Amino acid sequence: MSKKDKVFSVKIRRDYCKGCGLCVEFCKQGVLETSPNLNSMGYYYADPVKPENCIGCMVCTLVCPDLAVEVYSE
Amino acid sequence: MTALKKVFLKGNEAIALAAINAGCHYYFGYPITPQNEIPEYMAKHLPEVGGEFLQAESEIASINMMLGAAATGVRVMTSSSGPGISLMQEGFSYIAGNELPGVVVNMSRQGPGLGGINATQGDYFQAVKGGGHGDYHLIVLAPHTGQELYDLTIKAFELSEKYRCLTMLLGDAVLGQIKEPINPWKPEITAGDPDRDWLITGAKGRQPRLIKSLFLADGEMEKHNWRLQEKYRQMTANDVMVETRFIEDARLVLVAFGSMARIAKTAIDQAREEGMKVGLIRPITLYPFPAASFKNLSESVSRVLTCEMNTGQMVEDVRLSIDSNIPVDFYGRPGGSVPTPEEIFDRLQQAYAEVEQ
Amino acid sequence: MKQVVKRPASLTEKPFHFCPGCHHGIVHRLVAEALDFFNLREKTIGVASVGCSVFLYDYFAVDVIEAPHGRASAVATGTKRVLKDQIVFTYQGDGDLAAIGTAEIIHAANRGENITVIFVNNSIYGMTGGQMAPTTMLGQRSTTTPYGRDYHRDGYPIKMTEMLAALEGPSLVARVAVDKPANVKKARKIIRQAFQMQVEDKGFSFVEVLSACPTNWGMTPQEATKRVSDEMIPYFPLGVLKQKDVVDVL
Numbered sequence: 001m002s003k004k005d006k007v008f009s010v011k012i013r014r015d016y017c018k019g020c021g022l023c024v025e026f027c028k029q030g031v032l033e034t035s036p037n038l039n040s041m042g043y044y045y046a047d048p049v050k051p052e053n054c055i056g057c058m059v060c061t062l063v064c065p066d067l068a069v070e071v072y073s074e
Numbered sequence: 075m076t077a078l079k080k081v082f083l084k085g086n087e088a089i090a091l092a093a094i095n096a097g098c099h100y101y102f103g104y105p106i107t108p109q110n111e112i113p114e115y116m117a118k119h120l121p122e123v124g125g126e127f128l129q130a131e132s133e134i135a136s137i138n139m140m141l142g143a144a145a146t147g148v149r150v151m152t153s154s155s156g157p158g159i160s161l162m163q164e165g166f167s168y169i170a171g172n173e174l175p176g177v178v179v180n181m182s183r184q185g186p187g188l189g190g191i192n193a194t195q196g197d198y199f200q201a202v203k204g205g206g207h208g209d210y211h212l213i214v215l216a217p218h219t220g221q222e223l224y225d226l227t228i229k230a231f232e233l234s235e236k237y238r239c240l241t242m243l244l245g246d247a248v249l250g251q252i253k254e255p256i257n258p259w260k261p262e263i264t265a266g267d268p269d270r271d272w273l274i275t276g277a278k279g280r281q282p283r284l285i286k287s288l289f290l291a292d293g294e295m296e297k298h299n300w301r302l303q304e305k306y307r308q309m310t311a312n313d314v315m316v317e318t319r320f321i322e323d324a325r326l327v328l329v330a331f332g333s334m335a336r337i338a339k340t341a342i343d344q345a346r347e348e349g350m351k352v353g354l355i356r357p358i359t360l361y362p363f364p365a366a367s368f369k370n371l372s373e374s375v376s377r378v379l380t381c382e383m384n385t386g387q388m389v390e391d392v393r394l395s396i397d398s399n400i401p402v403d404f405y406g407r408p409g410g411s412v413p414t415p416e417e418i419f420d421r422l423q424q425a426y427a428e429v430e431q
Numbered sequence: 432m433k434q435v436v437k438r439p440a441s442l443t444e445k446p447f448h449f450c451p452g453c454h455h456g457i458v459h460r461l462v463a464e465a466l467d468f469f470n471l472r473e474k475t476i477g478v479a480s481v482g483c484s485v486f487l488y489d490y491f492a493v494d495v496i497e498a499p500h501g502r503a504s505a506v507a508t509g510t511k512r513v514l515k516d517q518i519v520f521t522y523q524g525d526g527d528l529a530a531i532g533t534a535e536i537i538h539a540a541n542r543g544e545n546i547t548v549i550f551v552n553n554s555i556y557g558m559t560g561g562q563m564a565p566t567t568m569l570g571q572r573s574t575t576t577p578y579g580r581d582y583h584r585d586g587y588p589i590k591m592t593e594m595l596a597a598l599e600g601p602s603l604v605a606r607v608a609v610d611k612p613a614n615v616k617k618a619r620k621i622i623r624q625a626f627q628m629q630v631e632d633k634g635f636s637f638v639e640v641l642s643a644c645p646t647n648w649g650m651t652p653q654e655a656t657k658r659v660s661d662e663m664i665p666y667f668p669l670g671v672l673k674q675k676d677v678v679d680v681l
Contacts, residue, residue: 009432020452020645020652026612043451061436062615065456066447072432100513126512130505131538138502138535142478142509145496150509168499274494274510276474276517284488286479286497 008054016068019043023060029053086111092227098149099125102139108247109181133158137165144174147273153179167206171287175234181250184409193246194409198387214360216331220254315358324353340415368395439463452652454642482524483557501532504539520547543600543634553644561647596672602634604673608641610659
């Protein structure tokens with residue numbers, strides 16, 4: 001199965017996220033948005049609102065300073 | 075212990091030989107007079123035992139290299155003199171906070187500033203009161219002969235491992251430069267701390283370890299400091315070293331350490347020959363200070379004379395240690411001079427005249 | 432579902448204390464990934480410095496020694512001279528390495544100590560609250576350059592990578608940035624290479640990482656990241672400035 005055919009999904013470790021928004025900024029597929037809700041540390045965490053758009057480019061994991069983004073593939 | 079063949083060495087060389095025979099295979103240092111024979115001896119002889127000599131870019135680097143090596147549990151040493159020791163104070167404080175062992179030699183020189191290279195005891199306060207920032211002490215040993223330089227170097231490694239703290243040998247140019255016959259020996263090498271569960275070796279098959287002195291959590295810093303204080307209490311209870319001479323019937327007791335004690339011994343012998351009841355207390359551990367020797371002075375003693383090659387440093391500890399109201403006189407000369415035995419004898423005579431009145 | 436990239440085993444599970452958008456977290460991850468790559472976790476000693484990165488020991492699952500301010504490369508020298516088969520790295524900020532620790536880093540580099548130095552340059556003192564660093568840019572405002580850094584008074588931002596590359600001793604001297612995904616990838620490669628040098632006993636490796644401090648720059652993480660690209664990289668050019676493939680043997 002080539003990378004193209006793979007199905008990816010993105011999860012956020014909510015309590016690691018500090019809402020810096022770098023993943024939101026760099027994801028060109030619009031997978032992530034900043035949530036209007038706060039996590040336990042009081043940050044507006046990143047939220048994978050369109051996980052189906054993920055192409056597995058891993059940009060979000062590269063720029064996340066807090067290892068809060070996890071990408072899964074089938 | 076194993077006795078070795080008698081040798082004729084400078085004091086500085088005796089220290090270096092003792093360190094190698096005590097299993098110290100790592101030395102980091104920076105040249106400064108009057109202790110250069112130590113790094114030179116180490117540079118020549120450490121490779122013979124598979125050890126490592128490194129000339130650092132400064133005393134600041136030397137002491138921190140020592141910190142990094144000490145964390146692995148090996149015996150390690152550095153040496154310097156006044157100005158270099160001042161630069162090392164930062165490292166001393168961190169090593170105290172980190173609770174690491176190690177031996178440092180201060181072949182002190184006259185100050186303040188660049189001063190001069192002759193014998194002096196002007197670094198007493200800096201050595202025994204901590205020197206760097208924070209509430210800590212080093213163990214400070216004050217040898218007064220070549221043989222004692224050798225013996226106390228070995229002792230210094232043992233004490234530093236027993237308490238996981240820096241131990242300083244405090245000497246001066248007289249001790250470092252005089253050549254004397256030495257009877258070297260090799261100790262049984264045992265690590266002071268049987269668990270040694272703090273060694274930094276790489277976390278193979280165990281939890282990672284940490285050597286640190288930063289304590290920010292609530293109450294952690296105070297707890298750490300009380301732990302250090304408990305070690306100082308233990309050394310005071312168990313590891314004070316002092317030499318006394320003729321104090322049982324003495325009416326006047328002279329107090330001196332290091333080179334000054336050597337000069338004082340000659341003066342005291344002369345005084346005894348002339349019938350004066352004079353004794354000597356020679357602190358060997360300057361920290362922990364042998365306070366008990368002063369608390370338990372025999373009833374015959376009615377006066378104490380402290381002699382130092384400075385303008386009055388150890389005399390403060392002597393005064394703090396004496397509970398009774400026995401007067402404590404001081405005689406000293408600052409950096410730039412070394413008193414003669416005759417000069418000390420004259421002072422003894424003056425003080426003794428007061429006693430007889 | 433299978434996780435594509437897992438949290439490196441060389442990191443603990445503890446969340447970083449760094450401010451939102453601070454790049455220290457990225458650099459920590461890249462170092463941990465390099466340790467994992469060569470399976471070094473159990474034979475590595477990290478030397479923590481003073482500044483925001485002092486808590487290295489909370490985040491790396493390796494033995495750590497905390498060094499006095501600026502002295503990390505001297506401490507690492509002492510450790511490595513004893514433990515020659517272990518991996519020793521320092522992780523230092525710009526105040527630590529390029530101001531108070533300048534002598535120690537230059538001489539460790541010049542001796543070609545077989546250690547790896549990760550130098551995080553964010554052009555400001557973070558831990559103490561945003562004072563001028565030796566790498567603060569001309570005109571940059573900090574709490575001690577409230578009117579901007581002026582070279583008449585404060586000199587110029589110091590280029591450590593260029594300085595060290597001029598020495599004979601070092602084996603790898605490079606500058607990378609973590610401002611965008613492509614640069615993070617390059618940084619990952621070079622940091623890995625730096626540890627490889629040490630694994631292969633090739634001597635001193637040094638990687639300067641340009642990074643952002645949004646809090647003390649008074650910027651959003653996005654603005655701060657952009658500042659690294661637009662202002663820092665032009666002054667601090669990226670690349671491998673020195674690499675020895677064959678190491679001098681006495």
